[in-house]
Amino acid sequence: MRNCLLTWGLLAVLTVMSLALGGCGSHAASGSKSTALFDPAVVRADTPEAIDAELAARFEKTKKAADKMFAEEEGHLVIAHKYGKTILPEQPQRIAVIGLEDTAVSLDIPIAAEHLTKSSYLYPLMKDKGIANIPINAETKTINLEAVQQAKPDLILMRDSYDKNAYNALSKIAPVVALDLQKEEVTALAAARAVGQPQKGEARLHAYYGRVKQARMAIKGNIGDATVAFLRVMQKEIRLYPYSANATNRFMYELLNLRPDPMVVALDKTKNNLAISMESLPDLQADYLVISSGYGASSAGSKEAAAKRYEELRKDPLWQTLPAVREGHMLDVDSIIWNAHGLIAKEMAIQDLVDWLGSGNSERESE
Missing domain, CATH: 3.40.50.1980 (Nitrogenase molybdenum iron protein domain)
Structure with missing residues (x-):
């Protein structure tokens, strides 16, 4: 080389x-x-033992970052995010998803509506689910609020690359949780806890790390x-x-x-x-x-x-x-x-x- x-x-x-x-x-x-x-x-070593130790430490660090976002206030679970704090409903059953579709699909949480197009890599996974679509203008990032309202969500998961005006408008429909999709590992744990299913987030992240371990061993074993x-x-x-x-x-x-x-x-x-x-x-x-x-x-x-x-x-x-x-x-x-x-x-x-x-x-x- x-x-x-x-x-x-x-x-x-x-x-x-x-x-x-x-x-x-x-x-x-x-x-x-x-x-x-x-x-x-x-x-860094790519032996099974070395990778396990590294990913275990990564999981703990990721979980700590996600846990830091949550607090109990007056008997309610509250999450702090880019645009403030949101009081979370218990066990939401109708969740609208805007920009966090990958996270929501990967966690298999109940999605009432989301933005999904035929060009999305998620489309084959979602086309037969009967989930309502939320139209979004790709150039202006304008969200169709009427479509969100028609879904009657009890919680909205929103990617925090949308601005605060979008957050404020959506907050008039249902509680909104704004998360950073580029930090997908932290976001998976935070989203799962926000919808009342923290165990799904931890299990999903462990499965992801399992894929990472297999890939590292296969790739580094071939190209060093x-x-x-x-x-x-x-x-x-x-x-x-x-x-x-x-x-x-x-x-x-x-x-x-x-x-x-x-x-x-x-x-x-x-x-x-x-x-x-x-x-x-x-x-x-x-x-x-x-x-x-x-x-x-x-x-x-x-x-x-x-x-x-x-x-x-x-x-x-x-x-x-x-x-x-x-x-x-x-x-x-x-x-x-x-x-x-x-x-x-x-x-x-x-x-x-x-x-x-x-x-x-x-x-x-x-x-």
């Missing part, structure tokens, strides 16, 4: 591009202190400490993300223990998403490349433009200089899934990686 040295001169050719928060496909860096759990310079990088090809640029300040990279490097390219680690100092120039692209010496060309489910037009940009990129002589390209170590992934957040989306991404890196077929570029 190739090793590379990243000099400070490389950073001079990177163009800093901030990506605004919000939306299911957001990969924005927050600009806040790193939330990395692990030092990328430290090689080879480096992996995630590239996002967009309509007008190619994006590389920081090691710890980006949700997809934290998932790959912290949870799955894949080894980051030094270029990715260096970007962590900026805490911003960076558009890299074609001239600097050959400095990315990762042994394997995961490539997403496009956007989320609500941006079909932009997705097509990104796909066209990727086709052009593949013909560029500079692209052909990348070690992963020369070796055929590339995986083209579904941008809708890889730009999403939630346990189901992450399990789909895990399966992509296992099929590619854990099966001994990583020499073949994905079709």
